[in-house]
Amino acid sequence: MPNRLIGFDYPSRTRIVFGVGAIEQLGELAAAQGGSRALLVTDQGIVAAGHAERGRECLENAGLHVDVYDRVEENPTTRDVDACLTVAQSSNIDIIIGLGGGSSMDTAKGCNFLL
Numbered sequence: 001m002p003n004r005l006i007g008f009d010y011p012s013r014t015r016i017v018f019g020v021g022a023i024e025q026l027g028e029l030a031a032a033q034g035g036s037r038a039l040l041v042t043d044q045g046i047v048a049a050g051h052a053e054r055g056r057e058c059l060e061n062a063g064l065h066v067d068v069y070d071r072v073e074e075n076p077t078t079r080d081v082d083a084c085l086t087v088a089q090s091s092n093i094d095i096i097i098g099l100g101g102g103s104s105m106d107t108a109k110g111c112n113f114l115l
Helices: 022-032 044-048 051-061 078-090 102-114
Strands: 037-041 065-069 095-098
Touching (some): 022 095, 037 051, 037 102, 051 065, 065 078, 095 102
Parallel strands (some): 037 065, 037 095
16 A cells, blocks of 8 residues: 555745735735734845835834844854844844845744744
């Protein structure tokens, strides 16, 4: 008898929204999660392109207090996640948003998991 793959349902706390203009939904999506103090996790390239500031504006327009962690490095390690977590804990963050590519997403997911 062949082995059968057993299904599962894993309720992840991570949501990924992607697409042209998706950042315009950021405040609405974050507010719908019930958060009031957001940490925007990103890197210097996203900051230089102006996307982090636009994200901050969208979040603030939805009534959230926003802190930005913009020290994400390429291929983040546990040290990077720990640094992000320190900021999140000191600011009483209740929602974490990764903005950018894989390194920002990985750092945000690691920080969220430990928060």
